[in-house]
Amino acid sequence: MPPNETIVLIGAGVIGLTTALTLQTHLSPSQSILLIARDFPSTISINYASPWAGAHYRPIPGTTPQALRESSQARRTYAAFKRLVAQEPAAGIKEVEGIEYLENPPEEYLEKRGVEDAYSSYLDGFCQLRSGRDGEDGLPEGVKWGVRYKTFVVNSPVYCAHLLRRFVLNGGRTMTYDLTDMNEAFYLGENVKTVVNCSGMGLNDSKSFIIRGQTCLVRNPCAITLTRQNSDGTWSFCIPRPLYGGTIIGGTKEPNNWDPNPSPETRAKLLSNAAKWFPFTAGSQGKFDVIRDIVGRRPAREGGMRIEVERIADGKTVVHAYGAGGRGFELSVGVAEDVVDLMFENGILRTKALL
Template identity: 50%
Template sequence: MPHIVVLGAGITGLSAALRIQAEGHAVTIVARDFPSGSETIDGSQINYTSPWGGAHNRLVPPTNPAEEREHAMSLRTFDHMRAVHARYPEAGITFMKGVEYLEAPSEAYRGLSEERARALGMQGFRVLGKGELPQGVEWGCEYDTWCVNPMVYCSFLLRKFAIQGGKVLRKEVRDPKEIFSWTFDAGPVDVLVNASGNGFGDENMFITRGQTCLVANSCPVTVTRQNADGSWTFCVPRNFDGGTIIGGTKEPNNWDPNPSLEVRETLLRKFAATYPQILGREGKFTVIRDIVGRRPTRKGGMRLEKETAEGGKQIIHAYGLGGRGYELSWGVAEGVARLLVEHLGASSQQQIPQVRDAKL
């Protein structure tokens, strides 16, 4: 039985590990950080991105081949989330409406109709009327989507992985190639899946700082507003008693780990103007905490490919998804599984089982 090591226990690593496990392989996850509750995780784990992620699915109409590839992955993930939600209500997944507001919509959005949305695989799509739009917004829509409470969901994935025989090792890695020399109970490493996020020397990688605010206020929808100046205003409900995340900053190459009170006030003010219903009867936010996260981002998009390292060692790279880790997670996991089949010498005609067979 081949032994596969997955480096990284973020959303990409956890999804890939479960997907590979479904193929009958022995799998070990090696990581410095593993999922834990939001009550205990702290700023010292700022580089462990998944707990801080937006963790929801947005409608992004594709306009080029790279975006079309990602769109296909998002649809695959949507189907998987639907199946898991139906079977495991405790997994931390919630299906709800997603609302998009655009101050300066592109032609890709302006051209969206119910017919076009159906062709893109989107469900429950509706263009909003002028009377439903906040001040300053030119175009809006709603559609069926999902979001997750990342601490609940990632812990669920790890628990499933372990109960199905997967092994975990908490250890910091300086170079992925060193893992090939380690001793594991499951035997030598046949293939390493690099889902570490940071790329280990990939010159195309950079971090994007994001500051958000967790509030106790509940919200029945996800809301994303694209402002004309390029900034964002959004909320992602955490559900499962997790409150609601209010955001949106995107600051490339900013390593500052400290949240700004001024930024918090701006985020809350802008979102209240966009979606005043969130303020509830009391007419105010109840702030729980400020959050700063670092999204590993890659120029040119994600890296999903095989590499033959020194000594013929095989590495499958799966990282650099930026802020789309959750919404592309199972599409990427399936891509990893296909690359693994190719390496292990399976016929190019072999059908990869669907994610619904991944023992979830």
């Protein structure tokens, strides 16, 4: 039976692409997906967050409903990344050692349940670091909380291109289109009853806001990803990008800062912190070979991601999945699974695939 119901999915960022791929395995023979987006992995735009991401997998503890939901999504993504690394080295994901040092840990890092949920219950090689211990299990001076574990780093442009290729190879169709209004999406394919909104910022949602991130891409190699939160609340991190993608040195988190230009002062601060704290090869001697500055906008939302079904007029439905903030890669697979579950619950999908 030829497909006669088109599901339009908006967005070719990591959330849209992962959701599209997951959806493809559950379509009935009469359904197909048309992925529409203003920007695709080959495009460069400051308002397209995914290619600018570091990106590494770094859990965040907490016991609020949002934190627990995100921990569940992160945990499922961790398992999926592990499988992908084994099966598809060219996807742009690599397993490395991750270290976190917090000079002044916020309360949620000291709560047993949140830390168990976000870290120790599933991360390979997890180790809580202690002061007074020497060597790998110890904390450096000035650091009150630290952990090490096996984690993943992602070459974000390579990974997004990989997801897009798989979607197209599985029969998915794409269209470059800049929507002004959500309703337009219902006219872009044959018999569209459902639109899946993975547009990052959500098309006119007053709860959405950006978190500006400035990082610096350097040629210097680094074998691990290390994150450090300083006592003034600023963050420093290094993320090696697999498949010859250089190393990201970061980074700022600036809510509602719309400045598209990299700040030279910020670059200097990021690099001097990196020289102090990160294990670059001895040959680097505290000097960095800069490829480029990066400024990106994390698509955030008050209260966390919106994953929700909205029934609009004339039997039409919008399934929302946007507002991933600074965690889109590490939540991506869990988010896509939650979207698919929601579509089953609402009768939009009917065929559970036997995977």
